[in-house]
Amino acid sequence: MIRFLTRRRGGARADWTDWFSWAYLALGVLVMFGPVLWLVLSSFKTQSALQEFPPSLWPMGQKQVAVPGSDRPLPVFSLPQPDGTSVERVMIRRVGLEGQFIDPADPARHVERARLANVTPVREMHFAIENYIEPLRQFNFARFLGNSLFVTIVATAITLLINAMCAFALSKYEFPGRNGIFLFIISTLMIPITVVLVPAFLIVTGLGLGNSLWGVILPPAATPTGVFLLRQYMLTIPDELMDAARMDHASEWRLFWRIILPLAAPALAVLAIFSVVWRWNDFLWPLIVLNRQENFTLQLGLAAFQGELQTQWHYLLAMTVVTLLPVTLVFAFLQKYITTGIASSGMK
Amino acid sequence: MSSLALRGIVREFGHLRVIHGVDLDVAEGEFVVFVGPSGCGKSTLLRIIAGLDQPNGGDVLIDGIRVNDRRAAERGLAMVFQSYALYPHMTVRQNLAFGLENQRLAKAEIDRRIAEAARMLQIEHLLARKPGQLSGGQRQRVAIGRTVTREPGIFLFDEPLSNLDAELRVQMRVELSALHKRLKATMIYVTHDQTEAMTMADRIVVLRGGRVEQAGSPLHLYNHPANRFVAGFIGSPRMNFLEAVAQGGSTIRVDDMPPVPLPAAAETSDGEAVTLGVRPEHLGFVAEDGLPGTVDIVEHMGGESYVYVTLANGARLTLRNPGQTALHSGEPVRIGISGAAHLFSRAEGEPAIAARRPA
Ligand SMILES: Nc1ncnc2c1ncn2[C@@H]1O[C@H](COP(=O)(O)OP(=O)(O)OP(=O)(O)O)[C@@H](O)[C@H]1O
Ligand SMILES: [Mg+2]
Numbered sequence: 001m002i003r004f005l006t007r008r009r010g011g012a013r014a015d016w017t018d019w020f021s022w023a024y025l026a027l028g029v030l031v032m033f034g035p036v037l038w039l040v041l042s043s044f045k046t047q048s049a050l051q052e053f054p055p056s057l058w059p060m061g062q063k064q065v066a067v068p069g070s071d072r073p074l075p076v077f078s079l080p081q082p083d084g085t086s087v088e089r090v091m092i093r094r095v096g097l098e099g100q101f102i103d104p105a106d107p108a109r110h111v112e113r114a115r116l117a118n119v120t121p122v123r124e125m126h127f128a129i130e131n132y133i134e135p136l137r138q139f140n141f142a143r144f145l146g147n148s149l150f151v152t153i154v155a156t157a158i159t160l161l162i163n164a165m166c167a168f169a170l171s172k173y174e175f176p177g178r179n180g181i182f183l184f185i186i187s188t189l190m191i192p193i194t195v196v197l198v199p200a201f202l203i204v205t206g207l208g209l210g211n212s213l214w215g216v217i218l219p220p221a222a223t224p225t226g227v228f229l230l231r232q233y234m235l236t237i238p239d240e241l242m243d244a245a246r247m248d249h250a251s252e253w254r255l256f257w258r259i260i261l262p263l264a265a266p267a268l269a270v271l272a273i274f275s276v277v278w279r280w281n282d283f284l285w286p287l288i289v290l291n292r293q294e295n296f297t298l299q300l301g302l303a304a305f306q307g308e309l310q311t312q313w314h315y316l317l318a319m320t321v322v323t324l325l326p327v328t329l330v331f332a333f334l335q336k337y338i339t340t341g342i343a344s345s346g347m348k
Numbered sequence: 349m350s351s352l353a354l355r356g357i358v359r360e361f362g363h364l365r366v367i368h369g370v371d372l373d374v375a376e377g378e379f380v381v382f383v384g385p386s387g388c389g390k391s392t393l394l395r396i397i398a399g400l401d402q403p404n405g406g407d408v409l410i411d412g413i414r415v416n417d418r419r420a421a422e423r424g425l426a427m428v429f430q431s432y433a434l435y436p437h438m439t440v441r442q443n444l445a446f447g448l449e450n451q452r453l454a455k456a457e458i459d460r461r462i463a464e465a466a467r468m469l470q471i472e473h474l475l476a477r478k479p480g481q482l483s484g485g486q487r488q489r490v491a492i493g494r495t496v497t498r499e500p501g502i503f504l505f506d507e508p509l510s511n512l513d514a515e516l517r518v519q520m521r522v523e524l525s526a527l528h529k530r531l532k533a534t535m536i537y538v539t540h541d542q543t544e545a546m547t548m549a550d551r552i553v554v555l556r557g558g559r560v561e562q563a564g565s566p567l568h569l570y571n572h573p574a575n576r577f578v579a580g581f582i583g584s585p586r587m588n589f590l591e592a593v594a595q596g597g598s599t600i601r602v603d604d605m606p607p608v609p610l611p612a613a614a615e616t617s618d619g620e621a622v623t624l625g626v627r628p629e630h631l632g633f634v635a636e637d638g639l640p641g642t643v644d645i646v647e648h649m650g651g652e653s654y655v656y657v658t659l660a661n662g663a664r665l666t667l668r669n670p671g672q673t674a675l676h677s678g679e680p681v682r683i684g685i686s687g688a689a690h691l692f693s694r695a696e697g698e699p700a701i702a703a704r705r706p707a
Contacts, residue, residue, distance in 0.1 A: 238433065243395075243420075243429065244427070244434075247400070247420050250447075259435060265437075
């Protein structure tokens with residue numbers, strides 16, 4: 001890692017181009033990862049820490065300790081002593097401009113008094129795990145997560161299957177009107193989704209799929225981009241392979257499953273990434289189809305935190321992290337698969 | 349083992365006719381080679397036989413039964429493709445097994461056939477690899493192995509050696525001939541390389557522009573080419589051709605050089621314009637008469653030498669001289685016909701002119 005980072009453009013000393021590219025790449029990393037890092041760190045801040053100004057990068061908060069005789073944890077302050085040092089004391093009560101403090105190590109001892117203007121709060125790193133636990137318990141976020149997973153996985157599987165079948169027919173069979181159908185499919189790319197939103201909704205409710213996850217999954221399952229991507233890739237699979245398989249007693253169906261699909265794997269992986277990201281992040285279409293809370297997907301659930309009057313930022317941020325995780329994992333996993341897929345094309 | 353017959357096969361792409369009524373019979377166990385220049389329709393014809401392409405007219409018969417309506421898999425044939433067409437995502441073993449699994453053969457039978465083919469083609473140590481990890485020659489063997497496991501009635505090969513280097517090609521040629529002897533199978537082999545045709549075929553079918561120019565044993569084609577095209581296509585180095593005028597059937601004159609006597613009288617009329625064809629080994633140096641020329645280059649092969657000569661009228665000839673020669677470039681020589689000569693009419697198709705029967 002160190003050797004990789006300090007790699008140079010030949011020569012013993014670093015050239016100015018080395019400095020330049022290093023700085024450029026570092027800037028890129030900052031721009032790309034800065035917001036994500038901020039999001040993850042902030043998701044561990046308490047609601048009050050989030051509203052602090054100036055904001056801190058790390059999730060800092062006032063230190064609190066549990067004291068016998070009090071049912072909730074009490075804040076810790078640093079009290080200046082006459083000899084110039086300071087000690088940590090817990091504030092048990094506030095009276096006007098003064099506070100009453102006790103020593104957390106020995107709570108039974110006497111109560112000290114000090115003016116609030118003279119004490120400073122003791123801050124420490126505090127990860128507010130409850131940001132994650134609370135919504136998952138209270139707001140049924142686990143259920144939203146399940147719905148989102150279901151929609152994403154099933155929709156991606158269906159999208160891959162029917163797009164691959166369509167692309168197979170369009171790339172490997174000669175039939176009248178083939179190019180016409182292909183152009184027709186591609187031309188639907190030019191119709192904005194907002195135009196078809198209402199008719200699509202009417203059809204979905206007409207079919208009785210309103211307010212069900214299948215109503216979210218099915219209508220956008222066939223995508224012109226997917227067909228285009230897969231068709232272009234399948235065109236590069238040599239016809240001789242199909243002829244060979246036909247001579248090998250393979251039915252057309254088997255040809256599709258055993259020859260075409262495995263060989264189109266790199267394109268399928270790309271499409272899978274697109275589909276997963278798009279389905280996972282999709283907001284508009286689920287918002288229109290779904291209106292009962294138990295069917296909500298994560299994105300709809302997140303929107304619920306953003307009320308008209310106030311936004312529960314701490315929950316919103318934490319659940320955004322939860323929302324990001326699966327897509328990131330899918331991408332990291334499939335990306336590796338794509339490169340190996342491209343590298344091992346076996347024809348000479 | 350099956351026999352094959354083609355009856356008036358015609359194939360058109362749009363308005364372009366690429367196969368013009370091909371008739372052919374292939375006997376059981378025969379090794380037939382289709383040879384012809386690039387684009388003459390060899391692959392098309394093979395694909396029609398295989399059932400991967402449909403003719404616009406004519407019948408394909410296997411064992412005397414019309415199979416035009418049978419799918420490729422049901423014709424009992426197996427094919428080696430020009431690009432080998434091995435399934436890149438499967439191991440060699442899976443490649444060999446794929447066709448057999450599709451036929452729902454028993455596992456034990458599949459294993460037996462793969463083991464046998466792998467042993468025969470010496471690819472046992474490659475069975476676990478993917479095609480991408482094989483050399484060209486190894487892929488070739490696997491592709492042949494895939495056809496062998498199928499135990500087909502007829503083997504079809506579409507230029508299987510064209511992607512190999514020269515040395516490997518010679519080796520695979522011998523192995524294919526040995527395979528044919530061993531399996532006693534009917535094989536149809538497509539190539540544009542006449543050497544492959546000559547060395548392997550029981551019978552050669554010479555194609556040009558979608559028509560059969562001549563079919564026959566290699567030596568028959570070599571000794572008795574039906575027309576100038578076949579004469580020029582078969583044999584290496586190529587036959588020499590000279591524009592000439594017949595003189596009374598037994599001598600021939602090239603431009604205003606001295607007339608050359610023919611080894612056998614031909615059925616020509618006096619003064620007829622013909623093409624004289626002589627193979628390099630049938631030309632020789634003579635002391636007088638003969639065609640005057642100068643030596644261009646001499647290629648010494650050791651066992652034989654090729655002498656390239658430019659005649660007085662500018663035509664070029666190749667002579668094959670057995671043994672070694674002391675000739676050097678620039679040397680004046682005279683050339684006569686020492687073996688067989690062929691005369692071709694200038695008529696359409698340039699057919700060979702038959703030798704005149706001795707009276
Ligand atoms: N699908 C097609 N559409 C139109 N023309 C075609 C098609 N396939 C082949 N042809 C034409 O048919 C002719 C014969 O083609 P074919 O592939 O049989 O040649 P070949 O003898 O196998 O040549 P090569 O030695 O180069 O492989 C060629 O002129 C080719 O352009
Ligand atoms: Mg060909």
